[in-house]
Amino acid sequence: MATSLGSNTYNRQNWEDSDFPILCQTCLGENPYIRMTKEKFGKECKICARPFTVFRWCPGVRMRFKKTEVCQTCSKMKNVCQTCLLDLEYGLPIQVRDTGLSVKDEVPRSDVNKEYYTQNMEREIANSDGTRPVGLLGKAPSSSEMLLKLARTTPYYKRNRPHICSFWVKGECKRGEECPYRHEKPTDPDDPLADQNIKDRFYGINDPVASKLLMRASSMPRLDIPEDKSITTLYIGGLGEDVTDSELRSHFYQFGEIRTITIVQRQQCAFIQFATRQAAETAAEKSFNKLIINGRRLNVKWGRSQAARGKEKDGVTESGIRLEPVPGLPGALPPPPMSDEDASTNYFNLAPSSSPAVMNLGLPPPPGVAMPPPPGFGPPMFHTMDAMAPPMPPPMIMRPPGQVHYPSQDPQRMGAHASRHGGP
The missing domain is CATH 3.30.70.330 (RRM (RNA recognition motif) domain)
Known part of the structure; x- marks a missing residue:
């Protein structure tokens, strides 16, 4: 038999009877198999004061029992969990959600207007498909940058911990580890988070948790754009x-x-x-x-940038090592191809030096050492050494600078279209 139901006993046709609660993942718990007790018309909704079906369950081991606090109509009006009254999409308080979406609360406070407003919302909920919120929340923008930054991506099961043992605080608890309550120091009574009201959270006013999150959003770091335009x-x-x-x-x-x-x-x-x-x-x-x-x-x-990583100056690091440009990177395109004269000059510079054990691979000769002439123009000693040296490879012709090739420009790539890149 239901308990005392207040002033709503005369209008039993509006009492709510449901088969399953509307809960967030945190309140439901991580165990997919839980037991719930269902009490038809067990309590009055703490917002609209109408009797509704109360569900009670334990979300996990070493956690406290939880129950639904508001009816499903109030839950659907604000798109919140029936137990914690946090937004089902972002996991944030209603005040933070409404601030991010620029939604103003329109739920009346008086009993008569509240009853009329609730009946209209029930009619709108019945006519909707159930995939989107109703009222002003259904007309609001779908997302907000601030909400995406503050949104919780994983369940916060720490919120389901047991309450603090009052006997332990007084030093009188004799259960020890078997005590189902927490043996921790209670929160400072001067802490704003210690004073939370379920109606303030539902209406989005004077919510200390929301104030803390909004302050965090205002002080969040921003990503500054670097001045170096070559950074991509x-x-x-x-x-x-x-x-x-x-x-x-x-x-x-x-x-x-x-x-x-x-x-x-x-x-x-x-x-x-x-x-x-x-x-x-x-x-x-x-x-x-x-x-x-x-x-x-x-x-x-x-x-x-390259300068920030190696502290380079004109391609030379502090240790004196010259870094070669990487083809394809911004500001480091390959050099233009060498002409025939430059290629022949580079080939002759690969001739052996005056010392048989040292090869001058394109580097300037040491001080006091003359550069040997090309093969065929010097004494026979150079002809002998030229025969002993391994054959030199032809000069490497690098790709001329121009438009960088990207994956989508490959006509063999699946999904590529020639018209996208200026083709026929």
């Missing part, structure tokens, strides 16, 4: 072992042409180089603090 590489950290090359490519290819994707499994990171700086800036802006792949929030940063 993004660093992706925190990959784990599940994120693959194809998943990264499918996400970042929407922002522009990708030159290379390099995954370093040992460091669990990746480097994605774009063809243009504009594509890299767009990818950084759309992915910073918002990139979630396989349930993991990935860290997005700008790659460092």
Whole structure:
């Protein structure tokens, strides 16, 4: 038999009877097999004061029993969990969610207006397909950058811990490890988080948890765009072992042409180089603090320039080692091809030096040592040494600078279209 149901005993046709609660993953627990007790019209909703079906269960081992606090109509109006009253999509308080989506609460406070508003919402919920929220929340934008940055990607099971043992605080608990409550120091009563009200959380006012999250959002770091325009590489950290090359490519290819994707499994990171700086800036802006792949929030940063990594000056590091330009990278395109005269000059410079044990491979001779003439123009000694030297390979002709080849320009690549790149 139900307990005292207050002033709503006269209108039993609006009492709620449901078969399963509306819960978030955190409140439901990590165990897929749980036992629930169902009490029909067991309590009054703490928001609309109408009797509803109460569910009670234990989400896991060494966790406290939980129960539904509000009816399903109030839960669907705000798209929140019936127990914790946090948003089902982002896992955030209602005040934070409404601030990010610029939604203003319209639920009336008086009993008569609240009852009328609830009946209208029930009618709208019955006519909807159940895939989208109702009311102003259903007309709001689908996402917000601030909500994507603050959203929780994994369940927070720590919220299901037992309450603090009051006997242990007084030093009178004799159960020891068998005590089902926590033996911890209670929260400071002056802490704002110690004073939480379920109605304030539902209406989105005076919520200390929401205030803390909004303050965190205002102080979040921002990704500054580097001044070096040659940087087109993004660093992706925190990959784990599940994120693959194809998943990264499918996400970042929407922002522009990708030159290379390099995954370093040992460091669990990746480097994605774009063809243009504009594509890299767009990818950084759309992915910073918002990139979630396989349930993991990935860290997005700008790659460092060659000068920042090696502190180079005109291609020479502080240790005096000259770094060769890498073909295909911005600002480091291959040199133009050598002419016939330059090739012949380079070939003659590969002649043996005056010392039979040292080969002068295109380097200037040491001080005081004369450069030997080409083969056939000197004493017979050079002819003998020239015969002993291995045959020199022909000069390497490098690709002339021009348009860099990208994967999508390959006509043999699946899905490539000639018209996309200026063809017929």
